[in-house]
Amino acid sequence: xxxxxxSLFLSVREGDSSVINCTYxxxxxxxxxxxxxxxxxxxxxxxxxxxxxxxxxxxxxxxLLNKKDKHLSLRIADTQTGDSAIYxxxxxxxxxxxxxxxxxTRLHILP
Amino acid sequence: xTEVTQxxxxxxxxxxxxxxxxxxxxxxxxAMYWYKQKAKKPPELxxxxxxxxxxxxxxxxSRFSPECPNSSLLNLHLHALQPEDSALYLCASRGTSGxxxxxxxxxxxxxxx
Numbered sequence: 001x002x003x004x005x006x007s008l009f010l011s012v013r014e015g016d017s018s019v020i021n022c023t024y025x026x027x028x029x030x031x032x033x034x035x036x037x038x039x040x041x042x043x044x045x046x047x048x049x050x051x052x053x054x055x056x057x058x059x060x061x062x063x064l065l066n067k068k069d070k071h072l073s074l075r076i077a078d079t080q081t082g083d084s085a086i087y088x089x090x091x092x093x094x095x096x097x098x099x100x101x102x103x104x105t106r107l108h109i110l111p
Numbered sequence: 112x113t114e115v116t117q118x119x120x121x122x123x124x125x126x127x128x129x130x131x132x133x134x135x136x137x138x139x140x141x142a143m144y145w146y147k148q149k150a151k152k153p154p155e156l157x158x159x160x161x162x163x164x165x166x167x168x169x170x171x172x173s174r175f176s177p178e179c180p181n182s183s184l185l186n187l188h189l190h191a192l193q194p195e196d197s198a199l200y201l202c203a204s205r206g207t208s209g210x211x212x213x214x215x216x217x218x219x220x221x222x223x224x
Contacts, residue, residue, distance in 0.1 A: 001143040010122060030211070031210050031211050031212070033212060035215075040220070041217055041218070041219045042115075042117075042201055042216050042218045043201070043203075043211055043215040044215070045155065045213070045214060045215075048210060048212055049208070088153055092210075092211035092212075096166070097142070097159060097161070097167065098156060098159075099156075099164065099211065099213055101153035101154060102153065103152070103153055104151075104152075104153055
C-alpha cells in the first residue's frame with residue numbers, strides 16, 4: 001500500500017479554512033513537505049517542517065505535525081480561488097535519497 | 112536564477128522517433144531528478160543524478176536514457192517509446208540546505224502516437 005496516505009478530494013467555500021490531512025509511515029523521516037500542483041504545471045514547494053517541530057506558520061499556511069501518530073496537516077486560512085490545485089504531502093527518506101509522495105488531495109473551491 | 116527550466120514544453124513523437132528532453136538549473140544544486148507523472152497520480156521517480164553520476168535508476172526501461180553533461184544540465188533521451196509512455200515528465204533539483212527539498216521544473220508534456 002501507499003506509504004504516505006491522504007484523502008483524494010476536499011471541497012471548501014471561498015473564505016473558509018481548508019485543512020488537508022496526511023499520514024506517513026516512516027518514523028525516521030526528517031523532513032516533511034507540502035507541494036502544490038496547478039493544472040498543467042510542475043510541483044511548487046509550499047512549505048516544509050522538520051521532524052522535531054510540531055508547528056510551522058507561514059502567512060496563510062499552518063503545518064501541524066504529530067510525530068507520535070505520524071500525522072501531518074496543512075491548513076490554508078481564508079481560502080481563495082487561486083488555491084484550487086492538487087496538494088501533495090511528501091516525506092524525505094534520506095537513507096534512500098528519495099522523496100515519497102502521497103497520492104495528492106484535489107482542493108476544490110466553492111463560490 | 113532560482114528556477115528549474117525544461118524544454119520543450121510539449122512534445123509529440125512517433126514510436127520510431129528519437130527525441131530528447133532537457134532540464135537546466137543554475138542554483139548550484141548537485142542532485143537532479145527525472146520523474147514521470149501520469150494524470151491524477153503523484154510523480155514517480157525514474158532517475159537520480161548526484162554530482163553528475165547516476166545514483167538511482169528505478170528499473171526504468173532502456174528506451175529512456177538519462178545523461179548529465181554537467182552540474183547544471185540534465186537530459187533524457189527517448190527512443191522507441193510506447194503510447195503508455197505518454198505523460199508529464201518532470202525534472203527537479205535538490206537544494207543545498209540539507210533539508211532534502213526538491214525544486215521542480217514546469218515539465219514536458221509528452222505524447223507518443
